[in-house]
Every structure is written in structure tokens, then in C-alpha cells.
Amino acid sequence: MEFDWDAFETELTSAAADAVRTLVASAPSETPYAVAFSEFYAETTGVIYLPNLALATEESVEDPDCRFSPPDWEHQHYEWGDTESQWGERLSAAVTGLSRTQWEQEWDRFAQAMLNIVAGTRTALVADGTLPADVVVYLDDEAGDLLVRSVTPEELLRHFPEYAASADAERAVLAMPLPQRVAALAAAAGFTPGPPSDLGQERAAGLLVGLGEAAAPVGIAALARRDTAWKGAKLLADLNLATPDVLAALWAAVPLKGNGHDWVAAALGRLGAGAEVLARRDLPPATRTAAVTAPYTSFRDHGRGHAPLSYDLLAAGLADASIADLVADELKPGRGYCTLDVADLPGARPGLDDAEPVIRRHAVVVIGDLIGPMGPGDLNRDDVSALEKQIDRLVADDPDSEVRRLAGYRART
Template sequence: MDWQAFEQTLLDDALAQVLPALRAHPLRSDVYAVALAGIYREHDGPIHLPTVAMNSEAALAGAGDEASEGEGTLYDLRWNPADWCWPDMASGSAAMAAAEATLATEAQGGDVAQWEAADRRCIDALVRVCQRLRDALHASAVADRLTPGFAVLLHEDSDEGVAMALRCLGDEAFARLLPGHAADLAEAARVAALPDAERLRYHLACLAHQPAPELGLTREQAQRHGEAAQRALRAFGPAAIPALLPLLARTETQCEAARLLGEIGAATPEVVAALRAQVLRAVPRSSLRHLAQAGRNICAGALAHLGDSAWLLQQAQAGTLGDECVAQGLSSPYGAFRNRALDPLPLDYRPVESLPAVQPALLPLVEQWLRPGKGTCTLRLHEVDEALRGLQSPLTVVRQHAAMVLGERALGAEAGARTVPALAHAVVHDSDETVRYLAVLALDDWRGAAVAQRPLAEATARGDGSTKVRDAAQRWLQVLDDLAAGVPPR
């Protein structure tokens, strides 16, 4: 792909939208920002380029009091292109359509690593377009329509979007125009330089939403940085455990502390004993009852992540722990909770497969937690064997889960060579409609690795007993047709 030509096409198109709008704008020193906004990126899937948006001080003033609210962040009305006077200046030009098609071919024409590389280069190109567009507009005949602090940025209201804005604007303009984000970044740098013990205390205070004046942490900061604190404490690893254990006893912090202990993954006797004690503790009859029950369930999930599923089953058999709590705990290692863990235990379906023999009443409750749509874990290469075994399990819920996780194209060609035939076998032979449907979706996800299965796609689209499965196979056929024609999957 010619990335320089791609970048130039985007710049030319943006200028073709903005310059006429500025010429038609009657007010001088009024337009304060242009944004490339609305970029859509689906990992290993389509990348849709942003469109141009523009706003003026006069238009912002017309929004009333709401325009003055905010803290100088991308989430304020001032920096929300969807609410601007010119929110979507899409050209619809053939050149832009060709550029997006070229990008799609580059991004989706290989493996997942190729998609990620193309995505990075695309963002780099868009940042440069913003910088060049700003310079070109300042040098144009309509520069008098721009405010002295006029800015051009690539807009996305996310953590990544903040980093994009910083790259587009530069340090000085970023600090002036987005002081809320600049203050957060400065605070993060300050905290990163603290000694480990103080940094740990800082993040624990954020987790509890409590100020720590001696560390320079205000209550408002603590309340805003709770999610970042969880990431930081997880990165501390086992060193954070002694400080997390006391938080288990507090209803207000039990959920976060238990989740972090499970994600850190150190199954020490102290951690296991503390989690077990909280799971067995009676839920108080108070206004915090719902939160306390949620905490117990997450403690059960943390125990399962630490390899203590057998103990949870024993409590269910003995009647010392409710089935709902045990079922949620047993199900946790198969969901998205696991994806954040530092070093999760390998995928293992045996705890679920043991339920019909040891505690059959739990199975329908576990099925509710593992059913499609509840979220699933990301399969790792060393877990492919267990997922393939799960695809042959006597339990439908296990076969469904295995079919979901086996559609992981990022595992690479060697895994695909083993996985695709197993999924194809499930499409033909599994008695469960949902397993067949999920297996078709997984084969679709494997793209080129499943090209040889086209006869299966045709037969399934024509003859499966389920409308849902036939429709999924028809969509899979479309992907195969696109691949054969050298067109990126839609």
C-alpha cells in the first residue's frame, strides 16, 4: 500500500470540504476547530475512515449554558463533533472510496498481525493529515476566519482518543485546549514517579474512592480514577495482595478487591482463606444487601480463578453456599473476567462436566452464565487442545462455549489447521442448533483458513434444518466469495 498517496488523498479531501465552508462563513476569527471524527475500527475487521467536522465560537455560543459546562475534555460539548454546526462534511468522492477500499485490502488481506500493523499506520497517517491540514488552513486565503487558537484533531472519545489528540495538537495546545486531560496526564506522571509504597497507597485510595491529602489525592480525583487504579493495582501483582485483603471485608470495596485478587492469580493460603471466609459470610439485611451479594459472587469467581472450584462444589453439596453463588463462581473462568488476569489458569471444562454427577441442580444455572451473549474468554494457543476436546463434550453448554472460543483467528495458521476441521465436523454432526450456528460463525471468522470448506458452506446454507444456521452459512458464503474475488470481507 502506498501510504503517502493514501495520506495525500485524505488531506486533499479534507481541504475540499473545509475551504468552501470557510469561504462561505461570514464571521472572522470564529472557527475554532476542525476534527476528523467518526473513525470506526473493528479489530481484524472493517476500518471506516473519519469524516470532517467543523465548529465556530458563534455556533457554540448558540448552544446556551450547556456549552460552558465541562472540564476541558473531549467529552465536553465544545469538543463533541456530533453536536457541532458542521458535524459531517462527508464528500462521498470516488477518491475517498478508493482510499478506504485500499485500506480495507491492506488491513484485511492477511493475518491479525497485518491488520494491527495497518491500523497503526492508518492512525499515524490521520495524525499527520490533521497536522498538515492545520498548517494549510493557516496559510490559506481564508485564515482570517480562524480563531488564534484554531485546532485540528483526530477525534475519538476514549483513552486512545486522548493520546491521538495529544499527538495532533502538541503539548502546548493540548494543555491549553484540553486542560482536563492535560491535568490527568500530569497527575499520572507524578504518581508514576512516587516510591512504590506511596504509589500503592494512592491507587488503593482511588479504589476506595477516598481522598489521600498526604499523597496529593483529592476526593474528586479518587472518584474519577477508580478504573485506572484497578489497572495499576493489577500491574503491581502479588505485591498488592497484603493491601487488598483488608478491602475484602468492606462491602463498598469487596467487589473490586475480590476481582483484583482473582486477576492477580496468586493462590496463597492467605488469599484463598480470606476469599472463602467472605463467600461463607452471611449477607447483611441492609440497604447494601444487593452490593454485598454481588461481592460474595465475585469472591466465588475469584476462588474459581485460583483453582478452588472443587471447594465451591463441596459447599453446594453441603448446603453451606447457595447454588446461585456457586454457579456464578464456577462460570467465571470461562468469561471475560479471565481476559484481564495476569496469568490465568488453563482452560478446563472438567468442573462443569462434573456437574451432572455431583450436583445436577447447578447445571441449568451454569448454563445461564455460559450461554451465548454473556461474554466469553479469549482462547490462548496452549488451550486449543482443551477447546477441541470441549467441542466433543457430552454437555451442550460446553460444546457451545468451545465453538465460540475456537473462532480465534489470531491463534495462527497451525491452530487453524487443527481447528477448522473440528468446527466443520460440528456443523455437520452436532445435534444442537446453537452449536452448529456458533461453529459456522467460527469458520467464518477463520476466513482464508476455511476456504476449503466451501462445499460445506453451500450444503449448510441449502440443507441445515435450522433457518438461523442456514442464514449464517449464507453469510459465510458471502465472505468466501469476497475472499475468492480478492475483496475484503464486509
């Protein structure tokens, strides 16, 4: 049955208002200044739990550092969502087992519902005098995305200045002409010297990757400095630009001392030059291993794109006795494999029948994820059925116990 979001919002707004009234009544001599829904918990394709509800008063929150830290507040109402309609249980039941795409759509709808509950709760409690007109009622999520959406611009500036400063910094840099924008983001992301930015290094680096080819000179220049070489290599790999200039700069940086050369080698591997790095017998084994394994790890998923997966490079690395053990260790299950998309399937599918157990282990995990709940959910049904049968056969017949174990896990999910 389709989840009734309208009823969810209506009943939980009423429940939240009642819970806050109870908290306020328990501290009649105190002055409320904030109400927060916090401690959000969700598992992609799995449960979504209702957040906790807490009240802050001037008298009960003495530490300035805890003023907007709901877990540290005295007045908590952990059972506010335990209504007769059992909306919390019904929500988790409705979303558990959905495909990733469907689940993410439901998460977005849940987020909007919580924003509506916040607004409705504030309106009701200010109207009846339970809360003062200047109260802040907000969502306290870890990333801050819902927090920013749940308060007014004035509240954001007054009570959460760090978020306001970050938003202002992002708007300012996005308004710059492209050359100035590249320079500003390079400094904010730590590629070039400059004062700290309210934007934050991680967000600045993400925006830099979003610029595509215009950001390549930043990565190339960063390779020339010992302290930024690894960042430059990662940026160039994330940009997914295998141009002659980029490849030449990476090759020139390969002999770096320390661990920087492994980042450079990994970038070359992601950009299609892994076989050439593997052939360089003068390079350290760890460097050659990094080039071989990078296209098969979660490192591949960080960028703007990637070449379709093929096991040719991995097979060549495993056939090289000088690094075969290192390659196998780097690709142990649990180390973090790449996430497939539909374009990867033709190259990944033969991995289920490969003679090399390391490749079969990798293939059964990534294909299992692709056709399971964590996948896009838009694959051809006949293809999915055939792959499920192939994985079932591995459970029973594969000579490698680890492949059998991994296939059995995939078959159950």
C-alpha cells in the same frame, strides 16, 4: 497489494484542506477556532472508516458545553474523503479479513496517518490564511488517545484540561516510591477513602493491577468492607496470585451477605479453587455456580494472566444436579466467553468431542474465535486445518441443534 499509506496521507491531507476551505468560505463572516476529525468507526478484523470532518467558529458554537464537541457543530463536511482514488473504500477492503494481530498493526498505521493528516492540514491552512494561527486541529476519538497525541501540550492544557489533568496525575503517581504509589492508586480506584482523583477509577485500577504482588494487600483489605468487597475480590482475581494469604482472605470472605460472595467465589474459581467451592454444599447455588463458570467467561480475560483452560471444573458443575441448570444458563452463547490463547488449546480441544452439549457449545465458539480472524494468527497451520475439519463435522453430525448452529457460524467466518 500492500496499502499505499504515503499516497493515502498525501491525497487526504489535500482533500481535508480543500474541505475546510469550503466550510470557511460558506461562513465568510465567522471566526474559525477549531477543526476536528471525529466519529471514528472500526470493527476489529473488519472495516476502518474515515472519520467525519467539522469546523467550529466563535459565532456558530454558542453553548460552552459544545465548544469541543464536533458532532454538535453546525459546519460539517461528511464527504471530505470521497476522492477519486476512493481511499475510504480501499482502506476498508485492505484491512477486512486480516487476523487480529495484523489488523491492529494496520489500525496503528491508520492512526499515525490521521495524525499526519491533521498536522499537514493545519500547516497548509494556517500558511494560506484560511485558518488563524491559534486554531486547534485535532482528532476527536472516544477514548481520547488520539486527541492527546494530535495537539500540543499547551493546547491540551488550555482546551482539554481534563485530559491534561489525567496525564499529570498519572505521571505524578508513577513517580512515587512503590508504597506511596500503591496507596495513591488504591484511593484513586475507590478501594480506600480519599478525594476524587483526576486519574479516574478505571485507569487507577488498571495501574494497580499492573503492580502485581504489591497490590495484593489492597485487595485483601478491601474484602473486609461490605462496600468494597467485590472490588477486592476482582482485584485479587485480576492479579492472578493464588498465594496462601490471598486464598485465605477470599475463603474468609465467602459468607458475605448480598452479592459480594459471588464475586469472591468467582475469584476463587479463577484462581484454581473452583472445585473446592463446588464441594461446599452449605453455600448458595449461585455462589457455587459463580466459582464454576468464572474461568470460562470474559471475566477471565481482565487480569494479568490465567491458568490454561480445562473443562474439568465445568464438567463437574454440570454433573451436579443442584446447580447444573444455573451453570448452563450462565454459559449460554452470547453471555460473553473467554478468549483463548495458544496455551489454552490443549485443554479446549477435547471440548469439541465432550458428551455435554454446554461444553461443546463453549468449545466451538472459543476455538472458532482462536483459529478465525479474531485469533492471534500464529497457530500451526496443520492444527488450524484439523480444527476446521472438526468444526465442519459438528455442523453436519452434532446431535445438538445449538452446537450445529454455532459450528455453522464459525465455519462461515
